[in-house]
Amino acid sequence: MKKNAILFVAAMLTMFTAQAQEQRGVCGTTLDDQLLFESRLLENIEKMNSGQVAADRNAIQYIPVHFHLVGDASGNGKVKESRVLDQLCALNTAFAPMEFRFYLSPHPTHGTIFNYTLNNNNIYTNQSAWSTMNAQRHPNALNVYIVDVAAPSGNQQGITLAYYSPQRDWVVSRRDQISGVSNNSTLPHEFGHFFSLQHTFIGWESDPFDDSFPGWPIAPATSPGGISTERVNQTNCTTAADKLCDTPPDYNFGFGANTCAYSAGAKDPNGSLVDPMENNMMGYFNFCNVYTFTPQQRNVVLADRATSARNYLNNSFSPATTVINTPTDLLVAPANGATVPFYDDILLEWKAVPGANYYLLETDLVSSFISPNAQSWVVSGTSSLVTSLVANRTYFWRVRPFNEYVTCAESRQGSFKTPLTSAVQTIKGLTAWQVAPNPLQEEMPVKLLVQSERSFEATARIFDLAGRQVFEQNGLQFTEGSNVATLSPGNLDNGMYLLVLQSGEGRAVRKLSVLK
16 A cells, blocks of 8 residues: 555656646747758858858847737737847847847838737737738848747647747747846847757757666667767767757757756767757756857858848948936936826926937836836837826836837836826816917916806916926906906926816816926
8 A cells, every 4th residue: 555655656746747847948949940941051051161251250230120019809918118128138148249239120111119019819829820920020120029828830848938930030939038137048049040040959859868768878879850969079060960069969958957057967879978068049958147159150140141031131220329328317207206286197207318219118006017007108209198097196107218229228217196186177168278378488477268158266276297386376267258367377497387277176287388
């Protein structure tokens, strides 16, 4: 009985271990996919060996990228722009040795820096609507579709994190893989495939070599995928595995590894102990502090970029600047911690930053900006009117300046409180009203030109954009028909203000500009 219990526990542990292994993240670029672009790889290796790519090593190349932020049928679940900006920083770091500089390329038709228009369950969860994806692709950029579930055509062990489709020549990534974490190799790995690199362990994708193999620890001469097993002595490194000699043998040891180190003792077909390059960008090891490409991998990438197949990436882009310094006093209004006049009509303002063509504006109820209430906008100017917040809450907001190439600049963050007051015009009988003169110059009086269908009494208040009340006048009487009321707000500083007319039944709001 005791023996049966032990066997049962052992069987359960084996099952759970297998299930846990099945859930590991993997690349969805299958063996068959890699064989589709192997001829390109071999041509690039030939160019590398003949020295044809040496002249490109010191020339900066700007490469356009277009990110498609895919949502479900309701438009929900899109990756946040901040994570994409962080990811672009990480991509440029990973490919810096090749002097590649990726930049955000606006779509030539849609005209936006990101594509927000793909709201489709058959893209968000499985990419079966590939014709819709193709219709939205940028014709002159490396297209990256960021989805919830990456579902390549071929099944792989584990959960697919991302994949390169050689048939479509685009990259698809799960949204949880998009980040600026320095050791996040997912998207750089797929970009490696895009530029014709294969897995360092090609042929072992579906069946990693471990102690479950017959003949362990000696590896078979041919991988389960039918690819020659690479030898440690490099006698077949130009024809086996990824065909590159400076990437040591790897039989997909990283798939089952829990550290960035291999010590299980596998040997090649000659009986030599295998020592893989754990932090290679095209391998599967997790937990490495940094991932890298070898010199030969870099030369292959450079050679692939120079092929006619990549001519569609050609451009004359030159960044306006390569550095953006975010001032500490970037945010202008509302003042930090202030209560704004209305919860549904909030003008957020910030300073212009040299070199920035865009600003990422974000709001949330938590300072980490990760709650379901988080909202974001890409703005080309220095202000934005936000009308989608709720009453009686404390909000956090931040602004991040960036341009097409420089996306690593810091953001600045503040907070404000929303009142119970709405900016919606609800005064009964009020049919039209204007503020004159507007803009206001010197210490001139302000005239309210009011057209009403009934009589009412109101109070006029003026607020600055920090939410501070700077003027109030009570007891204004308006009758049926045309009315003129005069306010004397005194010496107001230059800037934008909100003039609020409030009765016992509702309120109305106009902007007032002061320009002396």
